[in-house]
Amino acid sequence: MNELKTLSNDNLHALINQTEDTLAELRGELELRDARAQERELDNLEHHMKSAELNLKSIQDFLRYLIEEARRSRS
Numbered sequence: 001m002n003e004l005k006t007l008s009n010d011n012l013h014a015l016i017n018q019t020e021d022t023l024a025e026l027r028g029e030l031e032l033r034d035a036r037a038q039e040r041e042l043d044n045l046e047h048h049m050k051s052a053e054l055n056l057k058s059i060q061d062f063l064r065y066l067i068e069e070a071r072r073s074r075s
Contacts, residue, residue, distance in 0.1 A: 007015065 004012070
């Protein structure tokens with residue numbers, strides 16, 4: 001921090017500008033990564049939906065089996 005006290009105003013302004021440029025670049029990179037992550041999730045959405053459908057079908061089949069077994073045991 002003591003180094004800052006020795007910088008001229010012009011150098012300090014230049015350092016601020018450079019820091020702001022770097023920050024803008026970092027924010028842009030982060031936004032790009034977030035967008036790519038969302039695209040990957042959307043690409044995988046169809047797979048997730050098919051998996052959910054299969055799980056639901058398994059549950060429905062199991063419930064049908066339980067109902068059949070309950071009916072058989074009553075007879």
